[in-house]
Amino acid sequence: MPGFSAGMHNVSRDEQRHIGFGVKVLADCFRQSEECKAAVVEVLREVLPWSMSVFVPPGWDLEYTRCYGFELEDIYAFGMRSVETKWKAAGYPIDQMPPDVFPFDTSRPHLERAKRAIALLRAGVVGEPVETPDASPETQAMLFDVIARSAHTDAVNGRPVTIQWRFTDAAPWYVRIDNGASEAVQGEAPHPSLTLETSWRDWLEVSTYGGDPRRAMLRRRLRPRGSLRILWRLQRIFPG
Known part of the structure; x- marks a missing residue:
């Protein structure tokens, strides 16, 4: 082990x-082109949903990290700090990126953010x-907080928009977008602009697992109700 540790230090x-x-x-x-920032955003949108799980140990056996004196949360928190530092040094801080790229509450300590990310993975x-x-209510609350933070509020053209999720096997939630802000609320909205009816697993399939929402609609696994205009704009509101 000493030789392995020394080798890893050199690497x-x-x-x-x-x-x-x-x-x-x-x-x-x-410095030379804004197009480079757009290219970075495109790549980050593609890889970040998967890169979060790269360090998950086999079978969630935490001894893989504890044997080196680290909890998994410590490593994720270190990674988050490192990523923020590197992008800031490169001249493109994450708070200047589109909201869906790093949709976490940056006012929270890195360790707390790491714990929430790991909870979503678990x-x-x-x-x-x-x-x-x-x-569970706790998991839904964390995920819909991410969804609300991912919203491009400028894509609704200044009009208040409420998107309702009605699950067949989980509690309903909605996201309200108004006046440049967004929030997630558990329950049924009084007058939603758009309602998405689906199961919890089918929603994850098209939102975080990389599935095709058009295929889901054709198979009736995702059933939109309400404004066709908002349905059309949905990909602009949540481009990630």
């Missing part, structure tokens, strides 16, 4: 040089798809 030092070079290149590109609502994802 880490070498990787820091690679990362530093990449940050410098990105900083130069960002629940099976993000990361590797599972057959029976958790639909």
